[in-house]
Amino acid sequence: MSDAEPRGASLTVGTRRELTIERLVAGGDALARDADGRVVFVDAALPGETVEVEFVEMKRDFARARLVQMISASRERVEPPCRHVADGCGGCDWQHLAANAQHDQKVAVVREAFARTARMPDAPIVRGGAVAHDASRTTVRMAVTSQGRLGFRRAASHDVVETEQCLVMHPLLQSLVSTVGVRGEGEVTLRCSVATGERAVWSHDKARVLGLPDDVAAGAAAVVHEDVAGARLRVSMASFFQASPQAAELLVDAVARAAGDALDGRDGVVVDAYGGVGLFAATVVPIGVQCVLVESSESACSDAYENLRGRSATVMHTRFEHWRAVRAGLVIADPARSGLGKAGVTTLLDTAAPTVVLVSCDAVAAARDARLLVDAGYDLVNAEVLDLFPHTHHVEVVSHFVRGA
Numbered sequence: 001m002s003d004a005e006p007r008g009a010s011l012t013v014g015t016r017r018e019l020t021i022e023r024l025v026a027g028g029d030a031l032a033r034d035a036d037g038r039v040v041f042v043d044a045a046l047p048g049e050t051v052e053v054e055f056v057e058m059k060r061d062f063a064r065a066r067l068v069q070m071i072s073a074s075r076e077r078v079e080p081p082c083r084h085v086a087d088g089c090g091g092c093d094w095q096h097l098a099a100n101a102q103h104d105q106k107v108a109v110v111r112e113a114f115a116r117t118a119r120m121p122d123a124p125i126v127r128g129g130a131v132a133h134d135a136s137r138t139t140v141r142m143a144v145t146s147q148g149r150l151g152f153r154r155a156a157s158h159d160v161v162e163t164e165q166c167l168v169m170h171p172l173l174q175s176l177v178s179t180v181g182v183r184g185e186g187e188v189t190l191r192c193s194v195a196t197g198e199r200a201v202w203s204h205d206k207a208r209v210l211g212l213p214d215d216v217a218a219g220a221a222a223v224v225h226e227d228v229a230g231a232r233l234r235v236s237m238a239s240f241f242q243a244s245p246q247a248a249e250l251l252v253d254a255v256a257r258a259a260g261d262a263l264d265g266r267d268g269v270v271v272d273a274y275g276g277v278g279l280f281a282a283t284v285v286p287i288g289v290q291c292v293l294v295e296s297s298e299s300a301c302s303d304a305y306e307n308l309r310g311r312s313a314t315v316m317h318t319r320f321e322h323w324r325a326v327r328a329g330l331v332i333a334d335p336a337r338s339g340l341g342k343a344g345v346t347t348l349l350d351t352a353a354p355t356v357v358l359v360s361c362d363a364v365a366a367a368r369d370a371r372l373l374v375d376a377g378y379d380l381v382n383a384e385v386l387d388l389f390p391h392t393h394h395v396e397v398v399s400h401f402v403r404g405a
């Protein structure tokens with residue numbers, strides 16, 4: 001609180017205050033408290049920093065504020081390594097945090113989510129693997145600037161900032177972004193394969209990509225092939241794939257370690273729920289073990305069908321909540337950001353699987369699902385936090401559950 005303002009004075013939009021940041025929270029913002037103890041979310045601040053902020057949004061239980069002046073900076077604060085942050089690019093929201101400190105902060109965010117949302121303050125949260133900080137992303141979704149160039153959106157805005165030299169993008173995509181132009185508005189997905197060098201683009205809306213080099217395939221049905229943990233995977237542009245093969249390898253490794261002996265098929269089939277193109281079914285499930293992949297995207301299912309040829313696998317094209325569950329020895333579930341929710345957990349329980357490996361890309365969803373599973377009789381063995389999205393607040397959590405006695 002600044003000396004000029006009496007403690008407890010009513011705060012309104014535009015009021016300035018001095019605050020000390022407690023911690024980072026899921027979603028990437030920093031959390032502080034005003035003189036009355038009310039939570040204030042501040043963007044671009046770090047734990048331990050004292051900052052002057054201006055309130056921009058007032059709610060009954062919390063407020064939002066923007067950082068206007070740094071009073072005492074964290075030792076982990078750095079100059080953002082990517083020059084487009086200064087242009088306003090909102091693609092990477094943690095560039096001001098030292099790269100080697102980002103992973104620990106993600107572990108802390110997940111620990112806090114399990115403590116608050118799952119009411120599991122002692123949950124065994126451990127630090128897992130991390131991809132290279134720079135130049136690793138092989139799938140990106142970009143928007144179009146008013147000048148017909150590709151870029152990323154400004155934070156909390158629809159404006160698009162041209163990103164001529166993106167820090168996290170694989171060089172094969174970088175050279176594409178610098179070459180092409182785009183006519184019309186919308187978003188474009190770009191994907192490349194590290195294994196084969198293939199590249200492809202897919203315009204989601206009315207945007208038309210111009211000047212594509214001859215090697216680049218286009219459209220929702222265009223494919224690239226990527227190698228992960230010894231498996232070659234076909235990935236259509238309309239199918240989900242992890243941000244990079246490095247990220248996929250780390251996930252496969254974490255899932256395989258969590259699943260352990262449950263992969264041998266002795267207790268029943270392995271279910272790869274929300275299975276995408278078959279990343280886990282094609283890598284962690286041993287050949288000869290019965291596997292059922294459940295996936296709602298038609299494109300991903302046809303890729304999975306190709307990727308799982310020669311294996312004892314069945315591809316079920318349906319929403320997991322609508323799938324008629326079979327008895328399983330292991331369920332690997334990798335839902336979208338919102339998590340399994342009650343409906344997904346209900347289906348999972350119908351499998352009676354003694355072991356569950358849950359992959360979550362949101363800390364709060366991970367904690368919410370953990371609480372549902374624990375209430376249903378599972379024990380959490382541990383939750384491993386991976387850093388697959390450097391320079392951003394995004395987390396990946398692999399949680400291992402076993403059914404209690």
Ligand SMILES: C[S@@+](CC[C@H](N)C(=O)[O-])C[C@H]1O[C@@H](n2cnc3c(N)ncnc32)[C@H](O)[C@@H]1O
Nearest residue numbers: 240274275276279295296297319320334335336
């Ligand atoms: C985070 S991705 C994981 C895919 C895969 N496990 C991988 O790592 O590549 C989630 C997948 O779930 C699919 N999906 C989304 N909602 C679904 C639902 N309700 N039922 C089944 N699949 C769903 C998406 O199409 C996507 O392929």
